[in-house]
Amino acid sequence: xxxxxxxxxxxxxxxxxxxCNIGTIGHVDHGKTTLTAAITKVxxxxxxxxxxxxxxxxxxxxxxxxxxTINAAHVGYSTKFRHYAxxxxxxHADYIRNMISGASQMDAAILVVAANDGPMPQTRExxxxxxxxxxxxxxVYINKADIVDNExxxxxxxxxxxxxxxxxxxxxxxxxxxxxxxxxxxxxDSEYGMPSIRKLLDAIDNYVPSIQRDLTSPFxxxxxxxxxxxxxGTVVVGTLKQGASQMDAAILVVAANDGPMPQTRExxxxxxxxxxxxxxVYINKADIVDNExxxxxxxxxxxxxxxxxxxxxxxxxxxxxxxxxxxxxxxDLGLVLNLPYPIYKYLRRVLQRYFILYSxxxxxxxxxxxxxxxxxxxxxxxxxxxxxxxxxxxxSNHYKAKVYFLTRAEGGRKKxxxxxxxxxxxxxxxxxxxxxDLEPTVDMMMPGDHGEVYLTLLEGMVMTSGQRFTIRxxxxxxxxxxxxxxxxxxxxxxxxLGKVVKFEEK
Amino acid sequence: xxxxxVRSLHTGPICRAxxxxxxxxxxxxxxxxxxNCKKALEMHNNDxxxxxxWLNEQAQAMGWAKATKxxxxxxxxxxxxxxxxxxHGALVELNCETDFVAKNDKFQKMxxxxxxxxxxxxxxxxxxxxxxxxxxxxxxxxxxxxxxxGKKLSEILALFIGSVGENAVLRRAECWKANNSDVxxxxxxxxxxxxxxDYSAGKYGALLAYRQANDHEDIGKQLCxxxxxxxxxxxxxxxxDKPAKNSxxxxxxxxxxxxxxxSYTVEEVLQQNKVEIIDYIRFSCGExxxxxxxxxxxxxxxxxxxxx
Numbered sequence: 001x002x003x004x005x006x007x008x009x010x011x012x013x014x015x016x017x018x019x020c021n022i023g024t025i026g027h028v029d030h031g032k033t034t035l036t037a038a039i040t041k042v043x044x045x046x047x048x049x050x051x052x053x054x055x056x057x058x059x060x061x062x063x064x065x066x067x068x069t070i071n072a073a074h075v076g077y078s079t080k081f082r083h084y085a086x087x088x089x090x091x092h093a094d095y096i097r098n099m100i101s102g103a104s105q106m107d108a109a110i111l112v113v114a115a116n117d118g119p120m121p122q123t124r125e126x127x128x129x130x131x132x133x134x135x136x137x138x139x140v141y142i143n144k145a146d147i148v149d150n151e152x153x154x155x156x157x158x159x160x161x162x163x164x165x166x167x168x169x170x171x172x173x174x175x176x177x178x179x180x181x182x183x184x185x186x187x188x189d190s191e192y193g194m195p196s197i198r199k200l201l202d203a204i205d206n207y208v209p210s211i212q213r214d215l216t217s218p219f220x221x222x223x224x225x226x227x228x229x230x231x232x233g234t235v236v237v238g239t240l241k242q243g244a245s246q247m248d249a250a251i252l253v254v255a256a257n258d259g260p261m262p263q264t265r266e267x268x269x270x271x272x273x274x275x276x277x278x279x280x281v282y283i284n285k286a287d288i289v290d291n292e293x294x295x296x297x298x299x300x301x302x303x304x305x306x307x308x309x310x311x312x313x314x315x316x317x318x319x320x321x322x323x324x325x326x327x328x329x330x331x332d333l334g335l336v337l338n339l340p341y342p343i344y345k346y347l348r349r350v351l352q353r354y355f356i357l358y359s360x361x362x363x364x365x366x367x368x369x370x371x372x373x374x375x376x377x378x379x380x381x382x383x384x385x386x387x388x389x390x391x392x393x394x395x396s397n398h399y400k401a402k403v404y405f406l407t408r409a410e411g412g413r414k415k416x417x418x419x420x421x422x423x424x425x426x427x428x429x430x431x432x433x434x435x436x437d438l439e440p441t442v443d444m445m446m447p448g449d450h451g452e453v454y455l456t457l458l459e460g461m462v463m464t465s466g467q468r469f470t471i472r473x474x475x476x477x478x479x480x481x482x483x484x485x486x487x488x489x490x491x492x493x494x495x496x497l498g499k500v501v502k503f504e505e506k
Numbered sequence: 507x508x509x510x511x512v513r514s515l516h517t518g519p520i521c522r523a524x525x526x527x528x529x530x531x532x533x534x535x536x537x538x539x540x541x542n543c544k545k546a547l548e549m550h551n552n553d554x555x556x557x558x559x560w561l562n563e564q565a566q567a568m569g570w571a572k573a574t575k576x577x578x579x580x581x582x583x584x585x586x587x588x589x590x591x592x593x594h595g596a597l598v599e600l601n602c603e604t605d606f607v608a609k610n611d612k613f614q615k616m617x618x619x620x621x622x623x624x625x626x627x628x629x630x631x632x633x634x635x636x637x638x639x640x641x642x643x644x645x646x647x648x649x650x651x652x653x654x655x656g657k658k659l660s661e662i663l664a665l666f667i668g669s670v671g672e673n674a675v676l677r678r679a680e681c682w683k684a685n686n687s688d689v690x691x692x693x694x695x696x697x698x699x700x701x702x703x704d705y706s707a708g709k710y711g712a713l714l715a716y717r718q719a720n721d722h723e724d725i726g727k728q729l730c731x732x733x734x735x736x737x738x739x740x741x742x743x744x745x746x747d748k749p750a751k752n753s754x755x756x757x758x759x760x761x762x763x764x765x766x767x768x769s770y771t772v773e774e775v776l777q778q779n780k781v782e783i784i785d786y787i788r789f790s791c792g793e794x795x796x797x798x799x800x801x802x803x804x805x806x807x808x809x810x811x812x813x814x
Binding site: 027028029090091092093094115116117118120121122124125126128129148151152155156158159414415416441442443444446449 | 583606670709736
């Protein structure tokens, strides 16, 4: 069967500034928060960040959203080269849990060590976590350099290089910057003050390579919908997902008269889980409410976005009425080209309904497209199937995954989980019966625990490493997870998951 | 080894004087903060042995000072450890501020030492009325116990606080002794170790005192696992307690669905295996400290069984 597409692979120039997720790691008293505040202070002078004070960063922990508890403050700033999403790493289990659920992620880490103490016993645990979660790029900021002499500074540097090498990092090439975050925060211009921060930012810009969006992987599209076009054939519709990246921007539509709904939190949780980094809010039906209400909705939304780790301050919010927009006249099109790309995409979709833009010359990852499949009957296709380039994906019903079980307080289970636990797994556009088995050495998993488990699905599906999913009991999310490895399919006798033999019964 | 590394760093700093390599050696050997190592060398004319002795003496005093300074900080992380044999059991909770520290081997050694001290304490000559002698120790009493080397647990704790720079608390302990030969003691922690032994540490732990006839397979450990997993608040009395309407919310041990086989209640399992439960205790790491924290979303507490 030939695939005839209205879209082709494109050479894309991503115009937006590159993005990097970075975080601080280190002992509680060595100055991570001061450093973070100092970075925003230095950059705020250049106009590329908003200064966020020590207190604001410090008070952030224990944000409890209905869903996963997010124990970290998120700060955003930009250098000339890149935009950074900066977070702190206060706990091991917290970080793993946030990483599994997609709430936070670090591509690089700044290890903060105070020069008067030097590395602490638990610095090894910090590095162990970094290694465990696959952080490839570490930089070291040797803080409080102003209260010790050069000899000590040299010794700390040597110790750190040795320790980094112990953990498989290249101790020789890791950038180490000495300075005093406190001086920088107090706008001191001496060597250890603000200049040390600029040196650190330069080092990050140069040392951490940009994460490339995967736009060259084979075509991959989960099918949302299918219909017949008379005289043409079956058209399947979905959103392009190439490689491991999906949508990287989403428009959250909230009606002004209702404001955010209880399930808006679930929408944001999903956005976080699938790795959407950019959210814009379109406050719809603005014409039927007054300004006071609009302001309230905006404030609520900004707060809620911050709860979920987005920068509630910088998220663009547009108020309007979509209904009125569909009456847009052709000569107004001239205006839309100056809008940010995601808005343009949204409007383009709206306009497509009126055949103003009929076919897409190119489709990028994140675009919603229709694909004509000649020779395929409508009833052969259903939601949850995947359309991909020939021979590029494999089906399997058996995977390894890292899973986090929500606590009771987060809306999860009360009782522990054992092997052979079977419930519904939700991922992307589909859901399926799924059985979880624990490693033979693990007795049980309690709500609040995270760990590696084996998944057995009722039928073979396509799941890629890094793909996120949730487990639901009676439509209530009890666990969130991320696939780590595809295993060979395993036999499900008579279609009954309970009869699967995972580990030989003793 | 450090010298070789230093020589190979042509891009890095150059270590000049012999003093700094002494400093490096002292630091590497003792693990005390660099600033203190330097001070020690300066005070003792670069005599590393004298410096080391001084540092060890200071460590205790500085540990106390640091412990006092950090005492107010909340310490919700840490571990719960259990050590038991047929007729004695100890359950200990040790807290710290971050779970990084809880994973560190110094912390793990300390809780093992503390649990051993409590286990020894359980072998006391004291005996209460009834089938089990239960001794509940608070932070202070725990601190006064002596570890293997003769040092008090509170001193070891202060040294530890000095080295990791975090608040740490010997939160509580329970030391049990069976008073009769037909009474058995079992213990369990979650996570449980892959190799079963008489000591383990995890985020939750439980001790159980029970009687079971020898002709049935011992299920003490499994009952402990149930207690850890299902968190009952009391054993329950058939005469006075009624089962809850929703089995999910059942707090009486006897009416709860047995964790390892939900088709039976614990009561039925006890009958089938001829087990009589005398008493149990469950610790969840951080629950005591969290319960007294203002403004934190409180989850239902597990009540601690106290000495009769």
